[in-house]
Amino acid sequence: MSSQPAKGAQKEFRKRDLFYLVPLWVLSLIAPDPYLYHKKEFKRKDLYYLGAIGLAPLTWSDPHFHHVMVLAGIYAILALGLSLFMGYAGQISLGHAAFFGIGAYTTAILTTRHGFSPFVALWASVLSASAVAYLIGRPILKLKGYFLALATLGFGEIFLVMVRESTDLTGGVIGIFGIPWFSVAGFSFDTYLKQYYLIWGVVAGLFIFSKNLVRSKLGRALLAVAASEDAASSVGINVPRIKLEIFVLGAAFAGLAGSLFACIMSTANPETFGLGVTVPIVMMVILGGMGTIYGPVAGAILLTWLMDILSRYQEYSLPIYSIILILLLIFFPDGIGTRLNVRILYLIGYWAKKRKRDEGKL
């Protein structure tokens, strides 16, 4: 998600796509049954996480940390929306970055050319991304499995081509520059720290929203659709409609993320909305653990940091990145969150029992 000058990067971008496809392919071979049992109530644990996210930038005041976490937050919003569609409803979308792009371009065009405030542009971005998702989703969501994957992939690529070619509207491969900072009621988010709180505030809000969704009738309907569509419609679940609803919701999340991203980077160019974004967010959802709401957020933080750390090694970064992803998938096939949780809980349980035994002996 770096915004380099676009021209020289064009060729490199293709090569990079291939590197992303390798882990995706491996993943398709070893990805497990993603549906995991999970508790759905809010717990005290949620408050601890919230506290940690809130306090982290104060104890760690490095602007680079703030900036990477801002990017992680943007990825987290994208991955949250996608995980409702993939991890819960059991569908596949490889065109999610297009909605991210639609959000970013809507904001870019409205703020730089028509003088709208970023706050208004944000809502316009959410609406335009959802509207496109609605129009695309109606025909496309009838497809299943690989066909759906291919159709969404195609949609994403067509979006990129359209952006590159319609130079008047989008600035072509160069993109649009000079997007103002995000601001609400005169308060401008002009430092990394302010942006950190903006983004993670949004993540927290959307997290609560998503968690409420999945613990309700809607979450059950999504899981039902994923497991057996015949059985789902036999209890009166309108399968096409619920798929569409959740697809549009995911697109709305992505549009929101795109709008914030454009304001933070102050540019929008086609390079940032292709497979280079789609594949990482799919990875975040899967690596984080499908069918959980923590998963995508944890996956976003992990992968964003991984990409940032590896970017030091330049041309070696992508091969190393792929290898690490493959290893993670082999050792944590149900996602990092779940397996680690189980391990840690087991250790704590063991330790507590051992202590009790020791005390008993003493």
Next chain:
Amino acid sequence: MSLLSIEQLTKEYDGIRALDRVSLKVEGGSIKGLIGPNGAGKSTLFHLISGVEKPDSGKILFKKRDITNMESHERSALGIGRTFQTVQVWGNMTVVENVMAGMHRRLKGSLFSYGLWLPWIRTSEKEALKEAKEILNSLGLLGKWESTASQLPYGKQKLLELGRALAMKPQLLLLDEPASGLTLSEIEQLSERISEMRQKGVTVFIVEHHMGMVMEVADEIAVLHNGELIAEGKPENVRRNSVVMEAYLTRGSAGK
């Protein structure tokens, strides 16, 4: 007027006539059995009634409405519930969630009211949970309410599927071989629940190979053979019907 009436229903699969001009009626409040050798077309008939498949020709009327071309979920909204021959519980959910998902139609609220967890959502979800537990209790599944549905043994999954269908509060319940794979005590529980439905005014249409059970619970029995309706009537008459005996004998698969 009967609750469900089927007129001249025909369905072909690649040249195989699974159903051949079948007409029958199911009276409201009754329990109707459907029997026939393997491959007779029983499940096909249920798929057509519940909307999983569409017929090639013929008509299905439910509560005097033509539902022949309605989508499956619309039919369930009208009050048709069903179970499947091979269980279709949602293994990715807990037992109690399976039953709660059966209440989908009865729980109201938009996506946003759920996302924001508005006060009435909180109460309706709580009530749904309570009701689901009651249903599980009546099926002897309450002890397992929090485990994942896929971890239940086969027989329990079949009962769970029945519970899910009951949670819809259907007017017509289609049961496709509910007793297969169940232990004797589970079959007893099942028969009890089915007889209870008669008192509640639920109409039951049941496919079953377990003859003892259908003969006991059903008011009327229809017999399918090679896609054709070959007999219909009171259980004792059907049992003595020579055409039926022959159909079962020639196929060599009397389900008893």
